[in-house]
Amino acid sequence: MVCYKCGCRLSDHDYCTGCGEDVTLYKKIMYMSNHFYNDGLDKATVRDLSGALVSLRQSLKYNKNNIEARNLLGLVYFEMGEVVSALKEWVISQNLRPKKNIANDYVDMIRSNQSRLDAINQTIKKYNQALGYCYQDSQDLAVIQLKKVLSYSPKYIRAHQLLALLYINGEEWEKAKKELQKCCQIDANNTTTLRYLREVDRMLVPEEGGRSTGKRKSRSQEMVRYQSGNETIIQPINGKDRSGVSVLLNLGIGIVIGIAIASFLILPARIRGASEEVNDRLKVVSEQSDAKTATIDEQQQKIQSLTDENHRLSDELATYEGTDGALKATDGLMLAVGAYLENPEDLEKVAGYMEALDQESGEGQDNRTTAYTDLEAKFLAVVSERLGAYYYDIGFRSFNAEEYENAIPALMWAYRYNNTNVDALFYLGNAYRQSGDNDKAKEVYAQVIDNFPNTNRANRSEAYLAEINNESQAQ
Amino acid sequence: MIDFEEELKKFQPSLEVEDAEEAINGYQNTMDMVEMMLKLGDRTKTKEEQE
Numbered sequence: 001m002v003c004y005k006c007g008c009r010l011s012d013h014d015y016c017t018g019c020g021e022d023v024t025l026y027k028k029i030m031y032m033s034n035h036f037y038n039d040g041l042d043k044a045t046v047r048d049l050s051g052a053l054v055s056l057r058q059s060l061k062y063n064k065n066n067i068e069a070r071n072l073l074g075l076v077y078f079e080m081g082e083v084v085s086a087l088k089e090w091v092i093s094q095n096l097r098p099k100k101n102i103a104n105d106y107v108d109m110i111r112s113n114q115s116r117l118d119a120i121n122q123t124i125k126k127y128n129q130a131l132g133y134c135y136q137d138s139q140d141l142a143v144i145q146l147k148k149v150l151s152y153s154p155k156y157i158r159a160h161q162l163l164a165l166l167y168i169n170g171e172e173w174e175k176a177k178k179e180l181q182k183c184c185q186i187d188a189n190n191t192t193t194l195r196y197l198r199e200v201d202r203m204l205v206p207e208e209g210g211r212s213t214g215k216r217k218s219r220s221q222e223m224v225r226y227q228s229g230n231e232t233i234i235q236p237i238n239g240k241d242r243s244g245v246s247v248l249l250n251l252g253i254g255i256v257i258g259i260a261i262a263s264f265l266i267l268p269a270r271i272r273g274a275s276e277e278v279n280d281r282l283k284v285v286s287e288q289s290d291a292k293t294a295t296i297d298e299q300q301q302k303i304q305s306l307t308d309e310n311h312r313l314s315d316e317l318a319t320y321e322g323t324d325g326a327l328k329a330t331d332g333l334m335l336a337v338g339a340y341l342e343n344p345e346d347l348e349k350v351a352g353y354m355e356a357l358d359q360e361s362g363e364g365q366d367n368r369t370t371a372y373t374d375l376e377a378k379f380l381a382v383v384s385e386r387l388g389a390y391y392y393d394i395g396f397r398s399f400n401a402e403e404y405e406n407a408i409p410a411l412m413w414a415y416r417y418n419n420t421n422v423d424a425l426f427y428l429g430n431a432y433r434q435s436g437d438n439d440k441a442k443e444v445y446a447q448v449i450d451n452f453p454n455t456n457r458a459n460r461s462e463a464y465l466a467e468i469n470n471e472s473q474a475q
Numbered sequence: 476m477i478d479f480e481e482e483l484k485k486f487q488p489s490l491e492v493e494d495a496e497e498a499i500n501g502y503q504n505t506m507d508m509v510e511m512m513l514k515l516g517d518r519t520k521t522k523e524e525q526e
Binding site: 120158 | 476477482483485486488489490491492494495498499502505507508509510512513
């Protein structure tokens, strides 16, 4: 036992040795709580569950944090078929002491088996329904329902007692006694059970000159009793009057009554029972269906989001590789830069990589990354002038050698790398003209006139342009 | 002699699983002897301090 104020372990003294608090009353309360717990334990051991229930409740009134008492109370409830009350006590016990508590095992035992939990719930509902039937004077239905309850939960004391009460009311003493005996096997000292049992025993064995039921009275009126020495002779008055016809008549009436009972009482109850069962199942299936629909919707949303993500990633990936060639372009640019850094004089190699790069990534320029364009701009700033000169040299030599098919691309590259080189553009026009492509030649000469006005190359371009126009008019 | 109607009144509906949560929460509001003792002790101290 620990002090409620400082948590110090209490000694035999009436005060706390840790904080000096007077713990006389506190100790008395604790002792009382423990005393009632011990009493409850003793009673539960000899199956006096009702007595144990009273003692354990008393123990908890003194100290509601008495875990042992609460766990035992739950166990007693469970043994009496009161599963929900038992669960309640165990859950409270769990809250009070979450670890190293036997209540955890008890609760897990019930919760782990969903079908068992459902059966328990159904049993309780059926019991409450049976009680409702009793209040509505539908005792036959109540009996049927209670029998179902007891088939699920044979230790349900209250159901046994209620069934016994119904049998007593229907003067079915033997059946009532059977139920009450079952009650006694579960709870040996239940006051209600013992009271009912006493009444049933009194009815089954009538005392000499004592009271008896109307049935028994009427039965005694139908027979004659007399003493013959020490023996009591009981002789029916009209025992010999029964003929074969009356027996058959009674049998027929019995069958008719049986069928009528089956039609009016048992069948509706069974139909109702079956209907309830179907409704319950329908409810379960409906709930499952709803849950599955929700899951499907969720999965579809997930699929949609994943598809969108996939598209987004594919697009993103496409900017780096594959169809748009940006990854290849980056590789090509890296190769060109690498070649230049390795040997700045080897312009042929650098020009080769740049041409390949232009062919590969020509269509995907829009998808190029900022990093790529920045690198390309920096590289061109360094090499474009030299590459322009390199290509112009090749183009001019090819033009002089009248190799126009080589001169045209070289001069194009020369002007592309250095757009201030008017000679490159002028000789490109000449190369087109000499190769017979006057349309292209006219376009290039127009560019020379526009981009480099009032220059010697522009004047000569105008003259060549006029010549081409005259030639075409003459033709 | 047992009176059926009177006996029937003694049977109350059983606690259903759905009602268990409410019953568990209700536990918080119950007061045991220890709590009563502590509260009384607090009040006594407050009174003594006021006096």
